[in-house]
Amino acid sequence: MDLQLAPAPDGSQAGLEIPRLLGHVPALEDDIEKVLISEDEIQSTVRRLGDEITRDYAGRDLLLVGVLKGAFVMMGDLSRHIRLPLEFDFMAVSSYGAATKTSGVVRILKDLDHEIEGRNVLLVEDIVDSGLTLAYLLKNLRTRRPASLEVCALLHKTAMQQVDVDLRYVGFQIPPEFVVGYGLDYAERFRNLPYVATLKPAAYQDTPE
Ligand code: IMP
Ligand code: MG
Numbered sequence: 495m496d497l498q499l500a501p502a503p504d505g506s507q508a509g510l511e512i513p514r515l516l517g518h519v520p521a522l523e524d525d526i527e528k529v530l531i532s533e534d535e536i537q538s539t540v541r542r543l544g545d546e547i548t549r550d551y552a553g554r555d556l557l558l559v560g561v562l563k564g565a566f567v568m569m570g571d572l573s574r575h576i577r578l579p580l581e582f583d584f585m586a587v588s589s590y591g592a593a594t595k596t597s598g599v600v601r602i603l604k605d606l607d608h609e610i611e612g613r614n615v616l617l618v619e620d621i622v623d624s625g626l627t628l629a630y631l632l633k634n635l636r637t638r639r640p641a642s643l644e645v646c647a648l649l650h651k652t653a654m655q656q657v658d659v660d661l662r663y664v665g666f667q668i669p670p671e672f673v674v675g676y677g678l679d680y681a682e683r684f685r686n687l688p689y690v691a692t693l694k695p696a697a698y699q700d701t702p703e
Pocket of ligand 2: 679
């Protein structure tokens with residue numbers, strides 16, 4: 495699961511070339527510093543996770559719970575690689591506001607639509623950073639007595655983890671940098687980029703908090 499960064503001509507790890515996309519996206523891409531994980535790498539990893547989940551949950555009832563908003567892109571792709579009957583539910587939580595550091599304060603903005611007692615719940619997260627959001631969610635969901643409760647996270651910032659949480663499925667381990675794209679935002683922008691990237695320092699200064 496090492497990140498494969500294309501070496502720059504001078505041999506340094508400059509990151510992958512930034513793909514040019516639809517007409518409106520270059521405006522976002524001016525703020526991109528480097529692509530950490532390409533669209534192809536994400537797609538093949540999400541397919542691998544879908545295969546593992548298909549194998550592990552065969553013959554069992556499965557409820558995918560997406561943590562909004564960040565996980566919505568991953569949910570769409572991942573669910574189409576799970577070749578089993580399954581159901582969806584979503585929770586929305588807020589942990590950061592527009593800042594880039596976790597506060598440890600988690601608010602439930604939208605709760606699940608349905609009871610999960612006796613269900614096999616797989617929580618889908620975009621990224622686990624300090625683990626505080628996830629620890630809070632798992633504790634909350636466990637009180638509702640699901641038959642099983644596991645986590646699938648696209649990204650895991652290992653070095654930043656403050657709370658020990660058990661991640662059953664992980665796409666990529668990444669360094670402790672703030673990233674955007676593939677569902678992840680900075681101040682609600684960049685979610686529609688198909689890759690995961692870091693931002694230039696100027697991108698943070700431009701955005702009003
Ligand atoms: P944690 O509580 O520190 O683990 O943070 C979890 C939540 O913070 C994630 O679900 C994201 O919404 C957000 N977050 C953490 N790191 C990043 C990042 O690098 N980019 C964008 N959002 C992030
Ligand atoms: Mg966010």
